[in-house]
Amino acid sequence: MPLWIPEQFALEGAAEPWKGSSFISIEKAVTDGLSFRPLEETISDIYQCVKVKETEWKAGISREREQELLNCFSKETI
Secondary structure: OOOOOOOOOOOOOOOOOOOOHHHOOOHHHHHOOOOOOOHHHHHHHHHHHHHHOOOOOOOOOOHHHHHHHHHHHHHHHO
């Protein structure tokens, strides 16, 4: 599940908006040799890993709960 944190205004109790890890420069890492592999390769590797996973995920919501939410959303938008 994505983490959404507003960037235009401060969270309750904070003086300034929270920028988070999305605003950290990776320039030094790239200069030091960080490389990127093709997105298709990453997606394929994740798919292969998930396909053979035999246990439930320990984070996130259950498939049943996800389906419930999707069903509610689709009914509201019709």
